[in-house]
Amino acid sequence: MSRGEAFRREVRAWLEDGLTGEFAGARGLGGPGREHEAFDVRLAWERHMAAAGLTCLGWPERYGGRDASIEEQVVFHEEYALARAPARVNHIGENLLGPTIIAFGTDEQRRRLLPPIVAVEELWCQGYSEPGAGSDLANVQTRAALDGGRWRISGQKVWTSLATEADWCFVICRTEPGSTRHRGLSYLLVPMRQNGVEVRPIVQMTGTSEFNEVFFDGALTDGANIVGAPGDGWRIAMATLGFERGVATLGQQVGFRGELEGVIELARETGAVADPLLRDRLVRSWIGLEVMRLNAVRTMAGVAAGAPGPESSISKLVWGTWHRELGELAIDVLGAAGMVADGRPYDLSDVQRLYLFSRADTIYAGSNEIQRDIIAERVLGLPREAR
């Protein structure tokens, strides 16, 4: 039995054992379109995982991780998704901020910030997008300046997941007055629970709120809470994004497979599976998921240790589009019944939520348009258009 298989058995056994008792009802909680669900249960669950040493697997051991190989991480995410364990609440700390601090932070920052991520004692959110900027991440208006040894931050971020629950936010700020675009930015770490920070949930077309607006009005953070030097913000922010779509992709795909199987099951129930047009779309969707899986396997095999390259753009483009089409297929499988919600007020069914929420998949985390620009430029070397 390979090391990976042994690890798979360990994880599977632990999850089976763990998702009982107080967590018996936790399966399937949370996830895209359902981030509002049962936050307390999911937090408790993730701390339970931390106690078992199952958070931050890929981190070096000296920072509280397990130095897990790519293969092991993939195994973990696959098993986690197969078990329908609850959607993680600290994935931003674990997958984005943590790796960034490990790569670019000071020893003091590592000592102070990493252990509470491993223990799920401090949660993080991401302060990148601003209103009026959209996909243009370099259009940063939020300002920060040193004021008596502390950074004072004013401005507004938007589309911030988990902002109501997070203890910290990493915020891209303009710290060099008069600078433009990618220059003069800094990467600051800002405590969320203070007077200068206000969070307003954004109600989405689903009627629920996954995202928030975050208002900084003279919010303060210690002068040492900067990653890299002042002016390094863009470089570090991009590196963080590079960590975003790593091995978690394969776990995400297991979730997708569960959704697709649900749609296929529904199609068998409604008889849609016998409709030749829907049947062809179901098979196409199945093929599409295979393509994503095999693309990911190739990417993993190729860049096992290196930073994600343009492959992440392919992956985002393909999965965003695939998932949106799955939503359309699912609602078509449901037929006329898809017009009617489960209950009132606006208690949508899983299929309806998938249909609506997947509209965002081609917009957030780099729209399809942005991903195509990246592929055209960085992979194909096509000339930049006049701007």
Place this chain on the structure above:
Amino acid sequence: MSRGEAFRREVRAWLEDGLTGEFAGARGLGGPGREHEAFDVRLAWERHMAAAGLTCLGWPERYGGRDASIEEQVVFHEEYALARAPARVNHIGENLLGPTIIAFGTDEQRRRLLPPIVAVEELWCQGYSEPGAGSDLANVQTRAALDGGRWRISGQKVWTSLATEADWCFVICRTEPGSTRHRGLSYLLVPMRQNGVEVRPIVQMTGTSEFNEVFFDGALTDGANIVGAPGDGWRIAMATLGFERGVATLGQQVGFRGELEGVIELARETGAVADPLLRDRLVRSWIGLEVMRLNAVRTMAGVAAGAPGPESSISKLVWGTWHRELGELAIDVLGAAGMVADGRPYDLSDVQRLYLFSRADTIYAGSNEIQRDIIAERVLGLPREAR
């Protein structure tokens, strides 16, 4: 019975009568992808039409036309296509150059040039595109200068239909040395049968040649053979293009309907009509043709007398794409048999020719990309992109 209906009966009877005897085998000859077929028969046929007063119907009576209403012209084109009468050989003279001369020419030009068009004694071709320019029509390198009272022309045009048969070509030339883009161009009328003009057919992917390269090497034409003033060329060239897609659209659609019916008939023969996926595509194609017909009816009703506006861009975009998809559908209906030609060497079947030739439909006469640019700019008023 309306005037239109009476005219329809007259045309129908004449066509039924005409397509007998020496023209009994002329039905279905020529057309896109088959311009090489039976030119002499088609020329004789068109002169036979001229003798009956059935050419240049929409022209004013004083120039040899019949002052036919839009409705009558539509009727004529419909009946012509329904009868599968041969593809016209002088449509460029009748529909493009003639109207341009009527609108912008001198009385002398009208006297000299219009009667041989009406009589199908002189054929015309169009010298717009140049190699290396593609859709960028303003990128004109062909030069002309007055030399002893005559224009002397040097340069190269490409994608010129009927150049081997034509007596005349209207050529956009740069007559103001050092001018760029739309400025400094003139619209010259050049005899084709002279030493300074050489025509080389372009072999297309069909293995046949509809288009030609035309080389002007010091070709000469009389100083009076200019439409408008020197420097007016772009304006007049665009007006000519405006005449291109007028009422003939409805006749074109009758031809499309014949093609679609052929594909449906084929699908019944091969059994493809019972394949649910192909069946759905066949119905979609049928709907697409209805959309084109109804769009054209609306356009006709709206701009009966005026010059075509951006509607022609919609029309071109829709029909080009529709026809290309019909080609794909047709070859799929044929299945594996579509791999094999009728005979050797490279004697393609009608379906194969449709499949291949329709690839050009979204390229020539303004590519899909150009049409979308026009709609975005002229109809929707979107800002021009930086160039």
Place this chain on the structure above:
Amino acid sequence: MITTVEQEELRRTVRAVLGRNPPARPAPDADPGYDETAWRLLAEQVGAFGLAVPEAYGGAGGTAMETHVVCEELGRTLTPVPYLGSAVLATEALLACGAVEPLPGLADGSRVAALAWAESGTWDPAAIRAHVEDGRLTGVKDHVLDGARADLFVVPARTRDGDLAVYVAEPSTPAVRVEPLATLDLTRPQARVTFDAAPVRLIGADGHRVLERLIAVAATAISAEQLGGGERCLEMTRDHVKTREQFGRPIGSFQVIRHRLADLYVLVESARSVSYDAARALASGAPDLAVRAATAQAYCAEAFSAVAAETVQLHGGIGFTWEHEAHLYFKRAHSAAKLFGDAAWHRARLGPLVLGG
């Protein structure tokens, strides 16, 4: 244009009334309901509810061309009024059966009738199982537009012999249970209506003929709404991309955005052509009405869905919020595409009619 001067005058009036009274947009926890003000104004100032009703019964004696204009305008604004269900479908059903008695009340907008038709998620007449014995109707009807406010139900059901006939039923009896549904599209209320041996009155013995006509009426009217919705989405998106800046320039100057807007424009203008054609066929009693109407719905359903989806995408994050109107159109595009048979169903119906053989 294809419409007449009078129809364009009607359009201006309706648009002005709806424009002066923009509908309140529903909160996520609101129940679907009607805009009472717009309802009253459309009834009183425009006479919109009686456009298709003969003058003898209090209407304007118009045709499908006039109701088409109103449907298109309502599709633009998504103003919730009991128009499609009551003023178009139920009214046409009553007219087709020659049951004129309820018409004056419907024509002045004071009363609402609803066509209780779909069963088991389909409008296919062959799927109807509701049946009448001894003057009493038993069955469950789904997706009943304007059902929760109906003063009268028009119900296709099977006779004792299994034939299709058309009946009317009053909701004022315990044998009729009306259950308002929570709908994904909050601008279009639906109800489930359960008839449990409810007393009914026969108004049409030839149910097949009536339903065939009503399929055409429904497909045509909803294509007008789809057209209106698509128009409004296109305007909204065009305005957005002209003003919204990214990377230092309006996003409408990016070629991919420009081209996608061009494609949407083609979809909307093509939808107009086929939708108006169906209305004309309906108004003139064209023999190929079934083909015209199915073509309109098959095309317009997909066109509006595409335009509404692009409206969300091209608005970016804001288009995904409840606060912005885009989601209302996206959801309407969905319900409009599913009501009375989706595009694939209409294409399947067209098959034998246009492929022959």
Place this chain on the structure above:
Amino acid sequence: MITTVEQEELRRTVRAVLGRNPPARPAPDADPGYDETAWRLLAEQVGAFGLAVPEAYGGAGGTAMETHVVCEELGRTLTPVPYLGSAVLATEALLACGAVEPLPGLADGSRVAALAWAESGTWDPAAIRAHVEDGRLTGVKDHVLDGARADLFVVPARTRDGDLAVYVAEPSTPAVRVEPLATLDLTRPQARVTFDAAPVRLIGADGHRVLERLIAVAATAISAEQLGGGERCLEMTRDHVKTREQFGRPIGSFQVIRHRLADLYVLVESARSVSYDAARALASGAPDLAVRAATAQAYCAEAFSAVAAETVQLHGGIGFTWEHEAHLYFKRAHSAAKLFGDAAWHRARLGPLVLGG
């Protein structure tokens, strides 16, 4: 990468040989034929024709991974050699039947075998009507790759009992009529072979098992060709849009062109993933081989067709000429999508396997 160092070395060798000997492009009035030079060099310098043949029979004892590399490279150049028909399909058929005698001749490229399979335009085994009685075969086989040059035919046909079995036949008898076909895709010769009581020899009694494997072999190998063709088209198009100028700038700087190239890149890289996966499944005898192979062909057929079509479109007028190579790839994309079952057929085969129930 998924391939091994040795396979990449093989690829470099094949690419070098093919690159040094670019195939002559056929004139419209030419008959489809082979590139004899490339054929000889691939046989002698690379041993390409024996890659899948065990060493005992003169081959290299490789797997589908090696022939996959050659197919991909041949798909890039469209060099016409009897590889897919003889070195892959017929060879695999003989191996599957344990009929080793012809293998040495095939392995060194000196002899050609052809699999005469399709009837009535389909490769569905159920459609096979050719039958053998008393050792004599009667039937018509269509779309036989490399058939005009074949020294040996491998033929699935029905036994007297109606079962499927596999036979071999020699063309050197008047009872076998070989008719070269005029093909749309001039780079891939096909023949129709008519057997009129031709003497044959039984080599495999379990025709169903052999054909199931051959469907997987064919789908996998042709997906490699499709991948190679797609790669080449993408390179060609990328180079074109970088250099071709319109409106005063390279057309590759226009955003719609950039984005379409990006989409093509995604198609090609995804095709690579699924095609290599099928080759691995074939090489390792994976139990779900049928699913892997059908997925590869269903995806790669549409991917290559899309890439080739865009290659024509993005080259503009020049891409429509005989002189430019684009049409060769467009036509190859067509024939590759139709040979051995089109994408819809493979998806239909996948249905019961992946939708369950």
